[in-house]
Amino acid sequence: MRIGIDAHAAERDGSGNCTYIRNLLRGLSRVDKQNEYLLYVTDPGHPFYRCFLESDNFKLKSLHIKTPLLRIPLVLAGRTYIDKLDILHVQYNSPLVFRGSLVVTIHDLSFLHHPEFFSRREALRLKVLTQSTVRKSACILTGSQHARDDIIQAYPVDPVKVRVVSHGISDRFGAEKGGELSLQTVKKYGVEPPYILFVGRLNPRKNLPVLLKAFEMCKAQGLPHRLVIVGKKDFAAQELQALLKSLSSKEDILLTGFVPDEDLPHLYSLAEVFVYPSLYEGVGLPVLEAMSSGVPVVTSNSTSLKEVVGNAGVLVETTRVEDLVRVILRLVDDPALRERLSEKGIARAKAFSWAKTARETLDAYCQVYLG
Numbered sequence: 001m002r003i004g005i006d007a008h009a010a011e012r013d014g015s016g017n018c019t020y021i022r023n024l025l026r027g028l029s030r031v032d033k034q035n036e037y038l039l040y041v042t043d044p045g046h047p048f049y050r051c052f053l054e055s056d057n058f059k060l061k062s063l064h065i066k067t068p069l070l071r072i073p074l075v076l077a078g079r080t081y082i083d084k085l086d087i088l089h090v091q092y093n094s095p096l097v098f099r100g101s102l103v104v105t106i107h108d109l110s111f112l113h114h115p116e117f118f119s120r121r122e123a124l125r126l127k128v129l130t131q132s133t134v135r136k137s138a139c140i141l142t143g144s145q146h147a148r149d150d151i152i153q154a155y156p157v158d159p160v161k162v163r164v165v166s167h168g169i170s171d172r173f174g175a176e177k178g179g180e181l182s183l184q185t186v187k188k189y190g191v192e193p194p195y196i197l198f199v200g201r202l203n204p205r206k207n208l209p210v211l212l213k214a215f216e217m218c219k220a221q222g223l224p225h226r227l228v229i230v231g232k233k234d235f236a237a238q239e240l241q242a243l244l245k246s247l248s249s250k251e252d253i254l255l256t257g258f259v260p261d262e263d264l265p266h267l268y269s270l271a272e273v274f275v276y277p278s279l280y281e282g283v284g285l286p287v288l289e290a291m292s293s294g295v296p297v298v299t300s301n302s303t304s305l306k307e308v309v310g311n312a313g314v315l316v317e318t319t320r321v322e323d324l325v326r327v328i329l330r331l332v333d334d335p336a337l338r339e340r341l342s343e344k345g346i347a348r349a350k351a352f353s354w355a356k357t358a359r360e361t362l363d364a365y366c367q368v369y370l371g
Contacts, residue, residue: 001369003087004080004100007039008063008071011046014232014258015201016107016285017091020143022048023168027358029058035365038083040076042066068093068125087365093129094136101138101368103361106130108142108282108304109150110205117205117280131155138368141361143167143283144304165361167283168354172261173292174346176269185266189256195226196328197271197295199264199286200278202255203234207277207300207318209243212253214324219249221329226252230259230267268293272338273331277318281305287313288352291345296338298327312344 007025009017028037029052037058041049044062052058061079065071077095080088085100094102111130115123134140134155140162142148152159176182186192196215200206208229215227227249244250259267268274274290276299284305290297297313299305306315314331316323331338 001035001086001365002038002084002100003035003089003365004038004040004061004083004085006072006076006088006090008042008066009091010048011041011043013260016283019285020105020107020167021091023170023354024357024361025058026051027168027354028362029055031355031358032362033057035362038079038085040079042071072129086369089361089365090133092126092133094133096132096136102133102136103139103141103364103368104133104137105141106134106147106151106282108147108280109154110280110282112154114205114280117203137161139163139364141165141364144307146304146307147282163360163364165357165364166352167285167288168352168357169285169288169292169349170261170354172265173268173289174265174294174349176265176293178266178269182266182269185263186270188263189228189259189267190254191228191256191267191270192226193270194224194272194332195228195254195270196273196275196332197228197230197267197290198275199230199267199289200276201231201234202229202237202240204239205278205280206231207279208240210318210321210324211275211277212240212243212247213321214328215253216247216249217321217325218328219252221325223329223332225272225332226254228267228271229253229255230257230264232258264289265293268295271295273298273328275324275328276300276305277316277324278305279303279318284308288349292349292352294342294346296331296341297345298324298331310348312348313341 009021012018038061040061040063044060063071063075073095077098080098088098088100089103091105111123111126148162148164274295274297276287281304300318301315314327
């Protein structure tokens with residue numbers, strides 16, 4: 001098979017789409033040495049792609065144009081015919097016309113349910129183009145049963161075409177044990193234990209105002225910890241900054257900005273509690289990373305998060321600030337409970353691997369190709 005993959009998201013550090021496509025490509029390169037892969041990129045000089053330069057069956061194809069309004073419908077469309085693809089794999093949006101059978105990964109439908117989490121232009125683009133992509137697709141991949149049910153309910157699609165292919169966790173998470181190297185690494189970002197950790201884009205869907213208010217109330221009750229928020233600024237991040245300035249505990253709240261992949265495991269390894277109060281997720285990769293790192297997890301009891309976490313974390317109604325305060329204070333005061341949750345999280349995280357994601361994705365390619 002000649003398999004074309006729109007890989008440009010691998011160049012966008014700090015996003016879930018980036019984490020997914022990077023690890024999928026790494027996984028496919030390990031499990032499949034036979035089929036030919038053409039990776040459509042906008043920056044072939046990006047450091048991530050170095051691992052494919054000596055590969056026999058992975059080739060980089062530069063599309064040059066970065067704006068999706070031209071790159072996807074024109075340049076990518078043309079390449080599918082020039083390269084005589086059998087399979088085209090994209091995330092969310094495909095060209096209107098293309099050669100080959102279309103496999104699309106849709107992580108979630110937040111743009112339909114919560115358009116306020118996006119700019120108007122981006123929400124409209126995703127709404128219109130994803131619907132068109134679903135209609136043209138031979139197979140739809142998504143990371144959770146919740147997301148699969150959501151897709152089937154939202155679009156007139158044959159349920160057989162929609163597959164759950166669970167996401168994985170990099171081996172880096174859990175390898176760091178919080179020793180001197182970790183301590184030196186986190187100090188680069190102004191971080192010192194003890195601290196509570198959040199990792200994710202600074203987007204309204206992550207529900208960070210509730211976390212900030214809960215932390216403020218915890219500090220008022222004597223919590224000695226700092227709150228470390230790791231992630232890139234995103235849509236409406238300025239509103240979060242305004243709230244932060246109004247808090248009396250703002251000196252104990254640290255926004256690190258983006259942290260590269262090689263440093264992130266160290267920040268997890270020294271955290272005492274991981275809190276992820278997101279309002280809507282298709283998977284919630286930071287929760288998996290925290291569990292694999294042995295950090296007790298507190299997260300929302302909604303969308304896919306309760307499916308991913310199971311009984312390995314504490315699920316709360318995170319629109320209720322008082323509930324979050326109660327859980328955080330209980331965890332920091334109860335080392336035995338933290339240890340139990342750590343063990344459960346590590347055990348549950350073992351069920352998620354990018355090698356499995358790659359094998360199941362390759363199986364989807366094969367079934368689509370064979371009809």
